Amino acid sequence: MATTKSTLSAKELRDIKKRLVDERKELETQLTTIEEDAFSGPQSEMAGDPGFDDENADVGTSTFERERDLSIENNVRDLIRKIDDALERIEKKTYGICEICGKAISKTRIEALPYAELCIKDAQAQSRSR
């Protein structure tokens, strides 16, 4: 088991980046679908406005459905943010390093969760303390 190598090869990084970019695109599509679903009325706000303000989106859809859509939407947005962060870390060459302990995140974990910002140990510790 020769993991715990902190440096991912340039090729590996390139692959990860591609994966992240692809996944981000998919999430964007998902987001658009949710939004089109939610605003099937006249006020179809196009994506691209970063100052999203969901609170005043008081459309006639049933509250339950809207709530459900919102929570999915928030999840998707959250993921997109994580992917953006990961892409930024790739640019800054800090990708693959745990933000808490500064150790390398194992490749198996990166494989499974390319936008992971914490090593498995710290991620577990965090989810336990929440």
Ligand SMILES: [Zn+2]
């Ligand atoms: Zn850590």
